[in-house]
Amino acid sequence: MTEALPPDATRAWVAKVAASIDGECTEDAPMAPRTSIRVGGPADLLVRPEDPADLVALLSACQAHRVPMSVLGGGANLLVADAGIRGVVVRLPLDFGEESEDGERLVLSGGAPVTRLVQRAQAAGLVGCEFAAGIPGTLGGAAAMNAGTRIGEMKDVVEAVEVATPRGLRLVPRAELGFAYRTCRLPHRAVVTRVVFRLRRGDVAASRAAMEADMAHRRLTQPLGWPTWGSTFRNPPGDHAGRLIEAAGLKGHREGSAMWSDLHANFVVNLGGATARDCLALIRLARARVRDLFGVELELEVRLAGAFAPDEHP
Numbered sequence: 001m002t003e004a005l006p007p008d009a010t011r012a013w014v015a016k017v018a019a020s021i022d023g024e025c026t027e028d029a030p031m032a033p034r035t036s037i038r039v040g041g042p043a044d045l046l047v048r049p050e051d052p053a054d055l056v057a058l059l060s061a062c063q064a065h066r067v068p069m070s071v072l073g074g075g076a077n078l079l080v081a082d083a084g085i086r087g088v089v090v091r092l093p094l095d096f097g098e099e100s101e102d103g104e105r106l107v108l109s110g111g112a113p114v115t116r117l118v119q120r121a122q123a124a125g126l127v128g129c130e131f132a133a134g135i136p137g138t139l140g141g142a143a144a145m146n147a148g149t150r151i152g153e154m155k156d157v158v159e160a161v162e163v164a165t166p167r168g169l170r171l172v173p174r175a176e177l178g179f180a181y182r183t184c185r186l187p188h189r190a191v192v193t194r195v196v197f198r199l200r201r202g203d204v205a206a207s208r209a210a211m212e213a214d215m216a217h218r219r220l221t222q223p224l225g226w227p228t229w230g231s232t233f234r235n236p237p238g239d240h241a242g243r244l245i246e247a248a249g250l251k252g253h254r255e256g257s258a259m260w261s262d263l264h265a266n267f268v269v270n271l272g273g274a275t276a277r278d279c280l281a282l283i284r285l286a287r288a289r290v291r292d293l294f295g296v297e298l299e300l301e302v303r304l305a306g307a308f309a310p311d312e313h314p
């Protein structure tokens with residue numbers, strides 16, 4: 001997510017970037033409270049661009065000054081390093097970009113919470129996005145990682161995404177997005193500003209019932225009351241990471257103040273005061289045990305951001 005340190009790693013570039021935009025800038029912004037697992041150090045500069053033109057100005061300033069740039073969605077699927085994040089972190093406001101509705105098509109802000117898709121679909125008599133109920137984070141982040149559950153994923157309903165790059169705004173059609181299980185291919189240094197959804201008219205009451213059933217399953221099987229980033233690993237083909245971690249004897253295992261949940265073994269929970277180092281120790285242990293016992297290579301679903309020490313890498 002974050003690139004190499006800028007050659008002139010001083011406060012000067014922070015001031016230059018901050019001076020080039022209108023949006024709100026916070027230096028040394030604590031990131032732990034902005035992530036759902038509540039772990040990690042500060043970002044050099046957190047920026048909330050005011051509008052799409054401001055965001056493009058920010059991206060081109062970062063490029064011109066060779067400042068690393070990363071994007072914070074809802075912070076729901078993110079592990080920030082204890083040393084924090086060098087460079088600029090972009091966080092879009094909830095109502096960034098103009099939203100619209102036209103028949104079966106909804107255009108929604110990339111900074112909006114995923115729940116907005118569900119609410120707007122229900123209000124418009126549209127169905128097809130049942131999987132999105134209860135997914136944390138923002139629509140831009142959910143599109144960028146093709147978020148989903150066992151009943152569907154973003155690629156089922158996204159027609160296009162609008163992205164900002166240092167060169168301006170651009171609409172990327174679904175065919176160019178390379179959607180696959182929990183991934184999507186976005187242009188370099190792109191920030192998802194709006195998402196174009198294509199839904200269909202249907203039985204809204206049945207849609208609501210399907211959402212409630214999936215959420216009831218999740219409430220029973222996932223540690224939703226705890227600080228967590230959700231699934232840690234992607235499910236390997238034909239199996240489930242949670243089943244494998246449990247079979248490796250790690251359910252309830254602790255490293256410092258982080259624990260493999262005793263409810264769902266693919267969820268790390270922060271018991272209070274956990275560090276990124278604690279979380280990464282759990283990740284490394286699970287990977288090694290599952291590899292040794294079952295010959296399966298678990299791949300991370302959670303994204304890492306920031307300056308990790310070489311011995312911390314998973």
Ligand code: EPU
Pocket residue numbers: 148149150151214218221229230231232233234235240241242243244246251263264265266301
């Ligand atoms: N299982 C175990 N032990 C555990 C956890 C699960 O044996 O500790 C077994 C269950 O018994 C079940 C199977 O693993 O047979 C699958 O479990 P579950 O129904 O909880 O689904 P999952 O594959 O673990 C996926 C998504 C979740 C999504 C749920 C429900 C992935 C990586 N995870 O979990 O998505 O909420 O289905 O729809 O695809 C997320 O991506 O962050 C996320 C939470």
